[in-house]
Amino acid sequence: MTDAARRAARKNPFDAHGRRSLGQLIARDFRLHKYKYLMILPVVVFFALFAYKPMGGLIIAFKEYRPRLGIMGSKWVGLTHFTNFFNDIYLVRIIRNTLSISFLNILFGFPAPILLALLLNEVRNRRFKRTVQTITYMPYFISLVVTCALVKVYCQNNGLFSQIAVAFGGTKQNLLLNKNAFYPIYVISDIWQQIGWNSIIYLAALSSIDQEQYEAARIDGAGRLKQVLHVTLPGLLPTITILFILRMGSVLNVGFEKIILLYSEAIYEVADVISTYLYRRGIVSSNPSYSYATAIGLFNSVVNLSFLLFFNWLSKRTTQSGLF
């Protein structure tokens, strides 16, 4: 029998007494949808093995993990790692740096693609517009290693950026070793890599604005600037709001791969963030403290998740739309 025929035959889920036990319901459900369950099985196994098993591994944050003893055999230490973390001499530094980098990145990186989308929207020549789009998407496809390598080359003693800095009255130096230069380097290279890609969503929102609104504005005598202010921007506002709220929800997520590629001991003072610190303590160190690093990671994840839930709730309250 085919699935469809089976479905028709079993349209009535109740037996002669008008009831079905839970077991029967489940058995019937599996019979009806056995291929769907068969297909989702490898996916479920994948998430069990590579997502939920490591979540279980989080208990080592409450233990003193020794690889020799295994996760189960290691002894419990309660909240020791967390109290140690809150007394860590680097705690203030890494939280301050994480928040600074994140906020600067939002402050400059968030409006940039909106501005690009608005400018592109004013371009009348379609071919020119498409070319600009294709070109600005490009850096998104260049690997982080290559991007950071280029940043490094330009920042070295006689590199391009350093020459520019000298032209504006700076001294000849390796900019990547200069504490004051790290945030601008991080933020600008991020904008360079993301601006085109992130503008796609705004361009999509712009294309859905009703053309009649522009016509009405023109009849009322609005010039192009007035049209941007009174038609385009209000049309973009819902998209901007929800993306902004979601961006705020991941405020502790800084691009730590990029920081690992760019920083050095000379600028830990400004560049070391929570995730790079736990990476050094838990992986790079010659005597890695797995449990301590896991505790830091758990703290980070919980704060992140609470931010996300809070801003998602806020988003639902204010814009009626959210992630879940």
Add this chain to the structure above:
Amino acid sequence: MSSSGAATGKTRAWLKPGPGERAFDVFNATLLILLCLVTLYPMYYVICASFSNNIALLTTPGFLPYPRGFNMGAYRLAFSHPLLVSGYKNIMIILAGALPVNIIMTLFCGYFMASSGMLLRKPIIALIMFTMFFSGGMIPVYLNVRSLGLTNTLWALILPTAVSVYNSIICKTAIEAVPDSLKESAYIDGANDVVIVFRIIFPLIMPTIAVLLLYYGVSHWNSWFPATLYIQDNAMMPIQNILRAVLIANSDILNAAVTENDKIDQFAETIKYAAIVITTVPVLCIYPFLQRYFVKGVMIGAVKG
């Protein structure tokens, strides 16, 4: 998007642009051209540097308007260097092993999400979605891969990224757009869900599959961090990790891997750029052709994450 853009252009052309407006157009175009130059210059720089003369490049690495000298030696060396060759080979093995797994798992996941009527649909989807917002974090994930015995094998770079929730949602949206009647008539002809996925859904959502291949492919191609955690053997490192060692960590692994050191020294600087070119250009040649489709993908992903 483009059709409405054309409409705007046409309607606006009725109005005679005033001097202020024309000034703005010029300003706008200039700004966008500048942005394009800033975007393109680093890539142009790399190409110029890769063809330059090694010593000339070392003495004047700043602004490069054209190659300093002309020398193809760096490319000849890069294409024959054992570590670069093995790095390239390793990433190809990873792609060949991972992409079919990625696509099949994503299709299965997307199809399950797009289907209805299963009792366990909601709980399973909830379990899958939850992993987008919370994870074990770096150390437990690392210990997990280690405990599964995957370290120092390429499996460590293939299996942990077998399916992405985000991409499954894109796939689900594409499957939902396939008319139900097609599925139903296949049911009547005796096809089961597996047959439907491969024979009906798969060919109908080819553009989305292309985008998924691009997303997964680029993420494998550009990934370097997992390999630093799981791979110890230089000969097993994917290309990005070789690049990282040479370009960022200034390691001399390129020298250590061959015997004719003087030949490497001769191209010590330019070979770095040649390596960047051969690892970056393939991706840059592919994406413009898929632009129309991934623009759609971004919209789906962002509107309903």
